[in-house]
Amino acid sequence: MSVASVIVDVPAKQTDREFDYAIPKKWENVIQRGMRVIVPFGPRMVQGFVAGLKEKSDFGKLRNIKEILDIEPVLNEELLNLGNWLTEETMCFKIQALQSMLPSALKAKYDKGLRIVEGKDTLIAAELLDSFHNKDVIPWKEATEGNQASLFQKEVQKGNLEVVYFVKDQLNKKTARFVSPNVSLTELERHLSTIPDRARKQRELISYFIENYGKVQLKDLLAAVETTHSTVKSLAAKGLLMESDEEVYRDPYKDRTFDKTSPFILTEEQQAAIEPVRKSIEKDLHDVFLLYGVTGSGKTEIYLQAIDAVIKKGGEAIMLVPEISLTPQTVKRFKERFGEQVAVMHSGLSIGERYDEWRKIHRKEVKLVVGARSAIFAPFENLGIIVIDEEHESSYKQEETPRYHARDVAIRRAQSHKCPVILGSATPTLESFARAKKDVYKLLTLEKRMNNRALPGVSIIDMREELRAGNRSMFSGMLFTKLKERLDRDEQTVLLLNKRGHSSFVMCRNCGLVTDCPNCDISLTYHRYNHSLKCHYCAHEEPMPAVCPDCGSDHIRFFGTGTQKVEEELGKILPEARVIRMDVDTTSRKGSHERLLNAFQEGQADILLGTQMIAKGLDFPNITLVGVLTADTMLHLPDFRSSEKTFQLLTQVSGRAGRHEKAGEVVIQTYTPEHYSIELSGFQDYDAFYEREMYIRRMNNYPPYYYMALVTVSHEDLMETVAATEKITSYLKSGLSPAAIVLGPVASPISRIKNRYRYQCLIKYKREPKLKKMLRTILENYQQGTAKNDLQINIDLNPQIMM
Ligand code: ADP
Numbered sequence: 001m002s003v004a005s006v007i008v009d010v011p012a013k014q015t016d017r018e019f020d021y022a023i024p025k026k027w028e029n030v031i032q033r034g035m036r037v038i039v040p041f042g043p044r045m046v047q048g049f050v051a052g053l054k055e056k057s058d059f060g061k062l063r064n065i066k067e068i069l070d071i072e073p074v075l076n077e078e079l080l081n082l083g084n085w086l087t088e089e090t091m092c093f094k095i096q097a098l099q100s101m102l103p104s105a106l107k108a109k110y111d112k113g114l115r116i117v118e119g120k121d122t123l124i125a126a127e128l129l130d131s132f133h134n135k136d137v138i139p140w141k142e143a144t145e146g147n148q149a150s151l152f153q154k155e156v157q158k159g160n161l162e163v164v165y166f167v168k169d170q171l172n173k174k175t176a177r178f179v180s181p182n183v184s185l186t187e188l189e190r191h192l193s194t195i196p197d198r199a200r201k202q203r204e205l206i207s208y209f210i211e212n213y214g215k216v217q218l219k220d221l222l223a224a225v226e227t228t229h230s231t232v233k234s235l236a237a238k239g240l241l242m243e244s245d246e247e248v249y250r251d252p253y254k255d256r257t258f259d260k261t262s263p264f265i266l267t268e269e270q271q272a273a274i275e276p277v278r279k280s281i282e283k284d285l286h287d288v289f290l291l292y293g294v295t296g297s298g299k300t301e302i303y304l305q306a307i308d309a310v311i312k313k314g315g316e317a318i319m320l321v322p323e324i325s326l327t328p329q330t331v332k333r334f335k336e337r338f339g340e341q342v343a344v345m346h347s348g349l350s351i352g353e354r355y356d357e358w359r360k361i362h363r364k365e366v367k368l369v370v371g372a373r374s375a376i377f378a379p380f381e382n383l384g385i386i387v388i389d390e391e392h393e394s395s396y397k398q399e400e401t402p403r404y405h406a407r408d409v410a411i412r413r414a415q416s417h418k419c420p421v422i423l424g425s426a427t428p429t430l431e432s433f434a435r436a437k438k439d440v441y442k443l444l445t446l447e448k449r450m451n452n453r454a455l456p457g458v459s460i461i462d463m464r465e466e467l468r469a470g471n472r473s474m475f476s477g478m479l480f481t482k483l484k485e486r487l488d489r490d491e492q493t494v495l496l497l498n499k500r501g502h503s504s505f506v507m508c509r510n511c512g513l514v515t516d517c518p519n520c521d522i523s524l525t526y527h528r529y530n531h532s533l534k535c536h537y538c539a540h541e542e543p544m545p546a547v548c549p550d551c552g553s554d555h556i557r558f559f560g561t562g563t564q565k566v567e568e569e570l571g572k573i574l575p576e577a578r579v580i581r582m583d584v585d586t587t588s589r590k591g592s593h594e595r596l597l598n599a600f601q602e603g604q605a606d607i608l609l610g611t612q613m614i615a616k617g618l619d620f621p622n623i624t625l626v627g628v629l630t631a632d633t634m635l636h637l638p639d640f641r642s643s644e645k646t647f648q649l650l651t652q653v654s655g656r657a658g659r660h661e662k663a664g665e666v667v668i669q670t671y672t673p674e675h676y677s678i679e680l681s682g683f684q685d686y687d688a689f690y691e692r693e694m695y696i697r698r699m700n701n702y703p704p705y706y707y708m709a710l711v712t713v714s715h716e717d718l719m720e721t722v723a724a725t726e727k728i729t730s731y732l733k734s735g736l737s738p739a740a741i742v743l744g745p746v747a748s749p750i751s752r753i754k755n756r757y758r759y760q761c762l763i764k765y766k767r768e769p770k771l772k773k774m775l776r777t778i779l780e781n782y783q784q785g786t787a788k789n790d791l792q793i794n795i796d797l798n799p800q801i802m803m
């Protein structure tokens with residue numbers, strides 16, 4: 001083939017199609033669909049993906065492909081098709097869909113520089129010619145920031161130098177130096193006797209290789225023999241040893257050993273649940289199973305055994321886990337069972353580490369990936385099962401373009417591979433449970449906890465009554481007593497501060513002024529460590545004022561309870577307690593999350609205090625008490641899922657207590673104990689919650705009774721924003737069927753971010769074949785106009801966040 005159609009890395013409406021390029025002769029049999037290439041685009045060089053190959057183009061003169069970046073396709077046929085599907089479903093540009101399926105190390109970086117115009121090298125100032133010694137191009141930064149900047153500029157003006165654009169590869173394979181014997185074992189032995197005793201280190205080195213004949217990494221060798229590189233070099237000079245640089249994987253788990261575990265004998269209930277899954281694995285059937293079972297009922301063991309069945313059959317598996325529960329403990333369970341066959345992918349890894357894990361999959365060196373959302377794109381070609389644990393977690397939806405939900409991608413991929421999907425949860429989303437009830441998904445239920453361990457007893461405490469009784473502390477009498485008991489018995493407690501939608505804002509107690517962000521329509525959050533106020537949307541930061549900027553009063557303080565404040569209060573009422581605090585501040589550094597959890601597991605603290613991030617995946621035998629300080633902060637968010645999310649969180653966190661021999665207790669503090677999501681979480685009664693919540697959803701025409709689409713419009717000018725949203729709303733109203741409910745225009749719950757006003761239009765619908773096409777039209781209309789007016793349109797199908 002001599003022509004390649006390429007999707008270029010220029011995300012814009014006008015370039016959202018394939019462009020034809022000529023394939024130079026030398027690559028005619030090399031270039032394949034799914035490879036990355038570098039192509040000229042206007043004056044620049046850009047990265048692109050080969051989407052098709054053909055003999056001829058309808059266009060006249062084609063430009064040449066400049067470089068190939070891969071020797072094997074990085075996207076296989078299935079993933080290329082999946083890219084088209086993503087483009088359609090999420091309304092993104094083709095290039096965005098393709099890039100989102102690959103590790104970011106494969107995304108090109110662009111740069112520019114200066115180059116001598118052909119034939120002009122004799123005209124250039126001599127001092128500059130020196131800079132070009134051995135170099136074709138001087139990077140832009142070097143040319144413009146060095147002290148020769150004005151010289152460079154002059155030469156450009158004279159036409160002797162030109163600006164060139166190029167693509168930098170981010171991809172950096174890691175190499176390491178290795179040492180291996182260069183002669184046979186007997187030769188080594190023979191040489192050993194010829195080396196004099198005073199060259200003791202040389203003798204030891206040779207002895208090392210006699211005992212461990214083979215290749216070893218230099219640094220390990222030096223450590224083992226306790227010698228220096230020069231000893232190795234002198235033996236290499238004698239031709240006895242050989243040094244080489246070889247690619248190594250960055251293995252984030254290399255310092256750990258995993259003892260192999262064997263499958264448990266399944267309980268009767270587990271047996272019944274796994275049987276249908278085994279059937280679809282055997283028969284290559286695409287079924288979606290919803291595995292509904294309380295925490296500790298043995299779901300993970302079912303995943304492990306189903307995956308095992310797939311691997312034994314020669315297949316591969318994807319195991320998705322929410323980002324925040326992708327703890328070392330979770331990874332360990334999979335590595336212990338499947339050893340070297342496991343790759344791990346999550347955002348805690350560096351770009352290089354993630355790239356290396358991806359390559360293990362790409363090269364078919366592993367059979368299973370355990371990862372967060374984006375691992376759903378793992379380039380396996382023989383997928384036999386996809387498992388999504390905690391399927392209700394909102395982090396499975398990507399909140400930036402392309403706005404895909406991993407569950408939808410999983411089902412799509414499983415269809416192409418004819419393999420089953422397991423969605424697992426103790427608190428499934430209403431959407432999934434409703435589908436299971438209608439037999440769209442197959443429901444598998446685990447009712448009992450392992451060893452019939454009782455669910456922890458839950459007490460719900462009305463904080464209003466505490467206040468009436470004169471308790472102004474953030475700890476109810478009961479929680480305090482139980483905390484103290486734990487200290488006396490040397491048992492551990494998990495304390496959850498339900499912080500989402502609840503930041504520590506600053507208010508003047510004299511005039512009521514709340515300090516807001518000057519750019520966004522939300523209050524600033526107080527950060528104690530540097531005594532400043534910060535905006536979580538635009539990163540605006542200002543010092544905490546000493547007096548109220550409005551009335552001058554010094555009664556200005558911050559409200560709301562941050563984890564730091566809880567920690568302080570704990571220090572006052574239980575000074576003997578050792579506390580580990582886990583929140584965004586203490587876990588921002590790489591590896592700190594793990595370190596804190598390990599410290600807690602090793603018993604270095606009595607109380608683990610934290611935000612949502614502690615609710616998942618903890619499975620420590622010594623935790624016998626879970627306290628929730630403020631159960632209802634999430635209930636008041638402008639989001640129809642707020643009850644569902646509250647119920648899920650409380651149920652999850654309650655599941656952390658008493659998972660082992662010791663019985664557990666849970667104390668939930670709330671200002672609205674009568675709310676059904678709090679009351680029912682006390683009984684851990686999902687079924688009752690489901691009935692109740694479904695009724696409310698039906699009354700209000702929310703999912704799963706209706707689908708939703710959210711159009712958000714933003715612009716710096718309020719009138720422009722409103723006018724555009726009005727136009728969009730009436731266009732939708734006029735084109736959709738009368739059964740569709742089109743709400744808007746209304747201001748978004750956060751009505752301004754980064755100085756841009758935000759308005760929205762919400763569409764609720766059951767069947768609207770024309771909707772996607774209309775939404776595309778809206779996007780296209782406004783995307784074309786982006787140059788002259790800076791209107792932004794965001795379309796979110798099945799939105800998870802209503803802000
Ligand atoms: P879930 O994923 O539903 O929270 P797990 O699979 O983690 O439940 O099981 C809870 C505990 O029970 C774990 O410690 C696990 O090792 C153990 N377990 C699971 N299945 C069995 C079994 N069939 N026999 C004995 N122990 C089991």
Ligand code: ZN
Nearest residue numbers: 508511548551
């Ligand atoms: Zn004031």
Ligand code: ZN
Nearest residue numbers: 517520535538
């Ligand atoms: Zn802001």
